[in-house]
Amino acid sequence: MERLAPSIQAAGATRLTEGQTNGCSSPATAGPAFDLLSRARPAFIFLSALFLIFGPSAVATVYTQSFDTDNGGFTVSGTTSWAWGQITSGPGNAYSGSKAWATNPAGDYANGELNGNLSSPEIDLSTNGGQTLLLSWWQFLVTEKGVDEATVAVSKDGGANWETVREAQSGSVSPGWEQQNVFLDATYATSSFRMRFGFNSDESLTAAGFYVDDISIDTWEVTSIYSETFDADNGGYSVSGTSGWEWGTPTSDPDTAHSGTSAWATGLGQFYENNTDSYLVSPAIDVTPAPGEPETILLLSWWQVLHTEGVTQFGNRTDFATVDVSRDGTTWKTVYGKVEGEINTSWARRSVLLNPPFSGSGLQVRFRLYSDGSLGAPGFCVDDVELFRTTVQAPDAPVVTLFSGRDATETVPGYTDGRTLTVALSGSVEGSTITGWQVTETDTPPLAGDSNWLAAPPETYSITGPAGEIALYGWLRSSAGTVSAATSTSQTVVRYEPSVDFTFRLTEGGEERSALRFGTWGQATEAFDLHLDAQADDGDNVTTTAYFLSSLDDGPEKLQADYRPPASILRWRLVVEATATRAPVTLEWNVSSADAERLFLLQALRDETPNGAPVDMTSEGEMEISATTVFEVAYGMPEEARLELGVGWNLVGTPVMTDQPLNVFFSATSLGVWSWHDGAYSELSSESPMNAEQGYFLHSEVAGQSQPMRGLVADGNLTLNQGWNLVSPVRDGVIVNDIEEVGRAWWWDPLPQSYVPTEAGASRQGRAYWIFIHGE
Incomplete structure (x- = not known):
């Protein structure tokens, strides 16, 4: 390994100067340029446009063209669709501003484009003699793969001679705007420098094409800090994966090393193997800056011959090559590739900028070749690996x-x-x-x-x-x-929180008379939909509920819609006005969007007291109504309640609204279950459910707990009538909501089988209590 002194500048280093012979069967045809295939990845961002901000001692921008005000003096030749204008196809916009050059700014390129070239005017770089140049541009490039191709070339003599710095590329090369960079040696600092973007297409199929914007040329200072020719030995490089890499003298494709006699290759004289994933890994390279010097962007350069199977199956690369770098030998970042096909059939130089800057003694470079189980090609051959330190510090990110x-x-x-x-x-x-x-x-x-x-x-x-x-x-x-x-x-x-929508409809004789919308919505707030609602009359609203009123007459509904933030339980009141003189009307509903884990119950009320069994709205869809009726609509996550029973008579009640019948919960009630209505006892059928908030006398043959009752916790709102009321609290300590003074309540204790006086604050959920009201 040859380590160069830090004072040597790359602009004067041997391998930055071309035009010489190197002992190979062919000259180093791509020698004059370092080619950077940059992808603007977050970990390795390749930049040039504003390097001037770091001062002229580091780098200077000597040419820039944004194409915003004019076409930049660029000209077209050949059979081509190249045009300058506002970009409405491909990426959909210029990289900056609104205008750029494209093979078609407003559509796909054409079939049969031949030698279609976009060429710059002559650019005078003569005042930058002796300096390394960085040519940068932003591109979008998507073509029919394998047949419609784009190239980039440069000239130092006004276009008399062109040298390709970006070989033919096709397919989805740059599916978004991506910055591209090519380093050029000091021989390109002439008074008649030009660049050319080429495009060719066959006679079938087209795609978005080639788009170019924001071109710049910068001067750089670079110093070689690491150089490996592989002539004396293998450079300390190691092989991992499924191997395939060999060090020695190439004998076929290519038949010589780039310099000297030795290089690394996936096959020194034969095609690479199928089903391989092989790595060539450098030793750790010390890139620590000298004391007092800042970290700067590094330039990694190598010479390669690269030719893989070029078939892409279902959009996936079958055989491909990459170049990766690592700070620790464990975490790797790809800085070149994935590339496949006939990339370089003779020795060509490739370079990438390592940004953010690397420092320390652990930088490693890895060359990778992957192949599938079929076909093959000459493979990947690498020689003359170098690292250069630039004087450019990474520009700050926003x-x-x-x-x-x-x-x-x-x-x-x-x-x-x-x-x-x-x-x-x-x-x-x-x-x-x-x-x-x-x-x-x-x-x-x-x-x-x-x-x-x-x-x-x-x-x-x-x-x-x-x-x-x-x-x-x-x-x-x-x-x-x-x-x-x-x-x-x-x-x-x-x-x-997307809205969940439910509807009520009233029909009479098959004709819709009224419709109401309601549901849940995460952005709903109290009164957020008042512009849809007509205010309810004073006293109509019940705490924590919204109030619907649907009239069969021509008057407006008191509430057209009501949406609430999702909660464990949501409640609405629905009043349907229907006089006895009218024919029965039908109340229909659609709650198909209800959460399958939630219950949806419709409970008829009489004076805030449940009147009959609740209806499961997810299994039923309508009911007939012959008189004005008030309903509670409850939607929420179910809970379970168990009742504590003693032997003999029990005074109990349930806090949950449920449509499950009694015989599901109680198996030993030979004397039945009795409720109190209108001053008299009535026996409850075993196929009927217990209504929440009501009290029941129940005779049990055994002591213990009932089976769990699954339902929605009731709201605790009750109307107490004059005289005796048999009620059951929804929660401990509160017998009836909003009524603090209910006097003494009486509970039947099953152990002594006698009444026990109870203060309201000592009441318990699951029990029932007698309360006497002297006035309403």
Whole structure:
């Protein structure tokens, strides 16, 4: 291994100078350029546009073209659809501004495009003699794979001679705006430098094409800090995976090393093997900067011959190559590839920028080749690996200083599954400007070339289901192409609750007379839908409930709709006005969107007292009504209640509304179950349920607990009539809601089989009590 002195600049290093012979069967045809296939990944962002912010001692921008005001003096030739204008196809927008060059700014490219070239005017770089140059551009490139191809070439003599710096590429190469970079040696600093973007297509199928924007040329200073030629030995590189890598003298494809006699290859004289996943790993390289010097961006360079099976099956690469780097030998990041096909059939140089900067003694480089179980090709051959230290410190990424989201809806949004939030997103960046804003529902930073970046801060963001908490993330992109990181400040959590809709309909003779909407909605607040509701009369509303009133006459309904935030139990009152002189009318409902785990009960009331058994609204769909009727509608998560029984008579009651019959709960009640109505006892059928809040006399042959009663906890609202009332509390310590002075209550104790006086505050759920009222 040869380690060069830190003072040697790459611009004058041997392998940065071309035009010489190197002992190979063919010259180093791609020698004049370092080619950077950059993908603007968050971990390795390849930048150039605003490196001027670091001062002229580090780097200077000597040419820039955004194509916003004109076509930049670029010209087209050949049979081509290249045009300059506003971008409405492909990525949908220019990378910056509104205009760029594209094979078709408003659609797909054409069939039969031949030698279609987009060429720059001559650019005078003569004042930058002796300096390394970085050519950068942003591109979107999607073509018919394998046949429609794009290339990039440069010229130092005004176009008399062209050298390809980006070989033919096809397929989904850059499905979003991605920055591309090519390093050029000092021989390109001429007065007549030009660049050319080429495109060819066959006679069938087309795609979005080739889009180019924001071109720049920068000067760089680089110093070689590591160089390995593999001539003296294998460089300390190791092989892992399914192997296949060999060190020695290549004898076929290529038939020589790039320099000297030795190189590494997946097959020195034969095709690589099938079913391989092999790695060539460098030793740990010390890239610690000198004391007092800052960490800077590194440039990794190597020479390669790369030719793999080029078939892509169902959109997946079958055989491919990558180059990865690691700080610790454990966690690897891909900085080149995945690439496949005839990438370089002769020796060519490849380079990538390592950003964020690396430092320390643990940097490792890994060359990988993967193959499937069929076909083969010459493979991957590597020589002359180098690392250069640049003088460029990584540009700062934007910092999100404010990101918030709140519900922006002030009216009922049609009860749809979509929600629009008001968002606020802002931040700052040192040394450049913010050019992109974006909100996502993932903590993965978007690529700098992502087509979803907005040109101004967003004011709203739309979300859809599923229901529950949704984390939102705000992102910023700088003019240097850096993207902000995910921090606690850049994320916010909103709760999405789509509406659940139910309906009531009143029909008479098959004709609809009235309809009511109700349900649950996470953004609902008390009185949020008053613009739909007509106010109920004073005294109509019952605590914690909404009040429906549906009239068969022409008068307006007192409530057209009511939506509530989801809760364990929701209740509504429904009043249906129907006089006895009218024919029976039908009350219909649709609760098909109800949660399968919840109960939906419709309980007829008389003076706030249950009147008959509740109806399970999920199993029934209608009922006939012949007189004005008040109902309680309850929807919620069921609970279970068990009654404590002694031998003999018991005075009990249930706190839950249930449609389950008595014979499910009690097996030894030979003397029946009795309730008190209108001043008299009445026996309850074994096939009827116990009504919540009412008291019952029950005779049990055994002591113990009843079977569990499954239902919805009642609301505890009762009307006490003059005289004796037999009631059961919904919760301990409160016999009747909103009535503090009920006097003494009486409970039947099954042990002595006698009445026991009880204060209201000592009442217990599951028991029933006699209460005497002198006046209503």
